[in-house]
Amino acid sequence: MKRTILFIPVYLLLLVFGSCRNVQETSANPNLTRAQETLDSIYSHYGVSGSDLLCENYPPDNNYVATYLASEEQANTPNQYSYLWPFSGTLSAVVSLLETTGDSQYRELLDNHVLKGLEEYFDCTRTPCGYASYLPKNPAPDRFYDDNVWLGIDFTDAYQITKNTPYLDKARMIWEFIRSGTDDKLDGGIYWCEQKKDSKNTCSNAPGSVLALKLFRATNDSVYFKEGKFLYEWTQKNLQDSTDYLYYDNINLSGRIGKAKFAYNSGQMIQSAVLLYKLTGNKNYLTDAQNVAKACYNFFFNDYTAPTGKQFRLLRKGDVWFIAVMLRGFIELYKADHDYTYLAAFQDNLDYAWKHSKDENGLFGTDWSGETRDNKKWLLTQAAMVEIYARMAGLKEK
Numbered sequence: 001m002k003r004t005i006l007f008i009p010v011y012l013l014l015l016v017f018g019s020c021r022n023v024q025e026t027s028a029n030p031n032l033t034r035a036q037e038t039l040d041s042i043y044s045h046y047g048v049s050g051s052d053l054l055c056e057n058y059p060p061d062n063n064y065v066a067t068y069l070a071s072e073e074q075a076n077t078p079n080q081y082s083y084l085w086p087f088s089g090t091l092s093a094v095v096s097l098l099e100t101t102g103d104s105q106y107r108e109l110l111d112n113h114v115l116k117g118l119e120e121y122f123d124c125t126r127t128p129c130g131y132a133s134y135l136p137k138n139p140a141p142d143r144f145y146d147d148n149v150w151l152g153i154d155f156t157d158a159y160q161i162t163k164n165t166p167y168l169d170k171a172r173m174i175w176e177f178i179r180s181g182t183d184d185k186l187d188g189g190i191y192w193c194e195q196k197k198d199s200k201n202t203c204s205n206a207p208g209s210v211l212a213l214k215l216f217r218a219t220n221d222s223v224y225f226k227e228g229k230f231l232y233e234w235t236q237k238n239l240q241d242s243t244d245y246l247y248y249d250n251i252n253l254s255g256r257i258g259k260a261k262f263a264y265n266s267g268q269m270i271q272s273a274v275l276l277y278k279l280t281g282n283k284n285y286l287t288d289a290q291n292v293a294k295a296c297y298n299f300f301f302n303d304y305t306a307p308t309g310k311q312f313r314l315l316r317k318g319d320v321w322f323i324a325v326m327l328r329g330f331i332e333l334y335k336a337d338h339d340y341t342y343l344a345a346f347q348d349n350l351d352y353a354w355k356h357s358k359d360e361n362g363l364f365g366t367d368w369s370g371e372t373r374d375n376k377k378w379l380l381t382q383a384a385m386v387e388i389y390a391r392m393a394g395l396k397e398k
Helices: 010-026 030-046 084-101 104-121 145-162 165-179 202-219 222-239 263-280 283-300 320-337 341-356 379-393
Strands: 191-193 196-201 250-252 301-305 311-315
Touching (some): 030 084, 030 341, 084 379, 145 191, 165 202, 196 202, 202 222, 222 263, 263 283, 263 320, 311 341, 320 341, 320 379
Antiparallel strands (some): 196 250
């Protein structure tokens, strides 16, 4: 399909003018200015005329094949719009900006555009209701438990920020879909994909624990606490590498471990451990989180010397959204133990990426050193950069 790009959507004008109006106010907080500018770049380059949906890549690529789906047939189908996962990154980005600033422009963008676009992925033709990986059509696209759990976390966070009950209602509805992805095989745990139940992955169970614990804080319903605690313990038992504290990717139904290690998986277990520590006062959870955080720092950061001679720990080239989710864990830990070491390393990376990884369109590549360039820029990478800058903007070193 031919994709028509609308470089300045009408609703973006308010956001752009709002950002310009606030540049002077945010000059003392460059992370916030960077988040705002990157969000503007997203809607300038990924917007689709007459729609609240977005393209997946810039420049648009009609031959794009998604590598993160369960079905090759669906991955090879040309689509006009982004899949759910990259689009969902804009929800995280806008909620993060709303949390950091409390600015009504982000609430307006959230309610009137991001959520309207998101609802086009909503699928109630199958029960329980949930969000599909693409716009519901025939044949119906797969539904992923991890796609939905990320949305549930964002909706719960949006509720905590605004106390707007419909956000919480949506999060609880999503949890019912997540529950449907569990059974007694492997003594519990959440599957990855509703249509392909052959593995239980850290990327569904670790954030599943985070979502359940956040729902407990929002509702005081002890069932959520029990489920969140169980998922934390299940993931730790089945998917943690005891030699370095990091987390493997998945376990299949025969018990074979997929041993890839991704930043977001360990990052979500950091966040879950800290939430459990805050809820129970049990310092073993805090120790768990600190051990995993140190392991992440040792594994996902490398010593780097810039051409200027500056030396710092540079994050490995890879999926930037995974890094954004790992940051959530580091921030949760910082709020508990006030050790700024890891966040200081993040700030070094963000300062360097802003100068070296951003192109003339204000879009980021996956190599923050800037030594290599991507031919196309993925929507989820840009949304992750907004989230990272926005979350860091809300922090102050103690």
